[in-house]
Amino acid sequence: MRNVKLEDIFTHPVTQKHLGRSGVAHAIAVAEYAYMFAKRYQADPDLATKAALLHDVGHYNWYRNGEWDYELYKENDIHAIKGASRAHKLLIRIGEDPEAAKEIAVAILLHTDSYLPNGELKLKPLQKVVALADEADEETGGNHHYKTVADHMALERIRALDARIDSEMKQPHEIG
Ligand SMILES: [Fe+2]
Numbered sequence: 001m002r003n004v005k006l007e008d009i010f011t012h013p014v015t016q017k018h019l020g021r022s023g024v025a026h027a028i029a030v031a032e033y034a035y036m037f038a039k040r041y042q043a044d045p046d047l048a049t050k051a052a053l054l055h056d057v058g059h060y061n062w063y064r065n066g067e068w069d070y071e072l073y074k075e076n077d078i079h080a081i082k083g084a085s086r087a088h089k090l091l092i093r094i095g096e097d098p099e100a101a102k103e104i105a106v107a108i109l110l111h112t113d114s115y116l117p118n119g120e121l122k123l124k125p126l127q128k129v130v131a132l133a134d135e136a137d138e139e140t141g142g143n144h145h146y147k148t149v150a151d152h153m154a155l156e157r158i159r160a161l162d163a164r165i166d167s168e169m170k171q172p173h174e175i176g
């Protein structure tokens with residue numbers, strides 16, 4: 001049984017506030033991709049979807065003189081660092097297992113290498129899944145952050161993912 005579901009995370013005011021900035025539609029699409037990739041790379045779908053849902057909560061405003069400035073933003077970007085810390089704080093607050101919260105936070109920290117010095121990172125399956133899922137929903141010029149989704153559809157898609165993960169996690173226990 002999961003202590004914390006995607007719905008608990010998604011509906012929390014902290015998540016709603018930060019996803020409002022980086023895009024609810026993008027976060028949900030990335031969670032759905034992460035569920036798919038988790039199967040392919042044998043990563044934990046619970047951790048992968050949680051990390052994916054929260055991967056961009058570290059974004060901040062990227063305006064200069066009231067104008068959106070994506071280039072400037074990319075130059076100074078540390079959203080993965082901020083996001084990892086923000087997500088960890090939230091997860092612990094809502095009762096996530098500390099080990100799981102750490103795994104999720106590290107996957108968020110490594111979902112992009114844009115702020116790291118050159119060099120190949122050796123990603124674990126969970127980290128790779130979140131990075132790939134993010135890439136899968138990427139659009140040019142950061143437009144994926146501006147896609148929209150109706151509130152009821154967003155919640156429906158989150159609940160559908162929860163149901164699939166719940167039913168998968170039950171199976172091994174029933175056999176054992
Ligand atoms: Fe990101």
Ligand SMILES: [Fe+2]
Pocket residue numbers: 026030055056134
């Ligand atoms: Fe993203």
